[in-house]
Amino acid sequence: AQRVTQPEKLLSVFKGAPVELKCNYSYSGSPELFWYVQYSRQRLQLLLRHISRESIKGFTADLNKGETSFHLKKPFAQEEDSAMYYCALSSKATSGSRLTFGEGTQLTVNP
Amino acid sequence: GAGVSQSPRYKVAKRGQDVALRCDPISGHVSLFWYQQALGQGPEFLTYFQNEAQLDKSGLPSDRFFAERPEGSVSTLKIQRTQQEDSAVYLCASSLHPVRVNEQFFGPGTRLTVL
Numbered sequence: 001a002q003r004v005t006q007p008e009k010l011l012s013v014f015k016g017a018p019v020e021l022k023c024n025y026s027y028s029g030s031p032e033l034f035w036y037v038q039y040s041r042q043r044l045q046l047l048l049r050h051i052s053r054e055s056i057k058g059f060t061a062d063l064n065k066g067e068t069s070f071h072l073k074k075p076f077a078q079e080e081d082s083a084m085y086y087c088a089l090s091s092k093a094t095s096g097s098r099l100t101f102g103e104g105t106q107l108t109v110n111p
Numbered sequence: 112g113a114g115v116s117q118s119p120r121y122k123v124a125k126r127g128q129d130v131a132l133r134c135d136p137i138s139g140h141v142s143l144f145w146y147q148q149a150l151g152q153g154p155e156f157l158t159y160f161q162n163e164a165q166l167d168k169s170g171l172p173s174d175r176f177f178a179e180r181p182e183g184s185v186s187t188l189k190i191q192r193t194q195q196e197d198s199a200v201y202l203c204a205s206s207l208h209p210v211r212v213n214e215q216f217f218g219p220g221t222r223l224t225v226l
Contacts, residue, residue: 098167
């Protein structure tokens with residue numbers, strides 16, 4: 001069974017401070033990991049995926065298979081980063097590559 | 112271009128009523144997913160279609176839940192004899208390719224409240 005854990009439901013930082021949103025997963029095969037974001041009154045949208053190895057809006061995430069983690073990081077948080085962030089796991093082995101989500105972390109960036 | 116659309120956006124039902132939720136995926140997208148998101152939780156998988164074929168319905172919580180996609184495009188999620196525990200946001204997502212792990216594009220969701 002696959003599982004995604006986001007230990008922090010709420011995270012609050014000040015503008016300009018570094019931010020790290022934690023994500024741990026359990027899966028025996030080769031997962032693909034994603035971060036989805038939901039801004040206020042908007043739909044869920046993809047932020048980044050581990051295979052892309054790219055930085056989106058200043059965010060990066062590195063897959064650590066040894067620690068089964070995929071933490072999301074940004075060195076200098078901005079107020080517009082305030083949103084709900086979901087870590088998600090998918091695998092080609094699962095039907096249609098369905099997503100398994102964590103419970104989400106509500107990030108608030110204070111001025 | 113148009114994204115995934117869902118209707119209605121909000122639905123209030125009395126316990127015991129039947130409801131039907133509609134999803135219009137992005138044109139040409141082969142895969143279609145339904146997820147249920149309870150308050151304070153992440154989305155949870157309900158069912159998956161590849162074109163018109165329902166290949167996985169393992170996430171449907173009971174036999175009161177039924178989904179279809181008869182022509183491989185629009186999908187409908189039907190809940191019979193709604194219960195209070197069915198109150199949630201129902202999300203539809205589509206993706207382009209059925210085999211490769213693709214980005215899923217989400218609709219705005221339908222918020223169902225069962226009184």
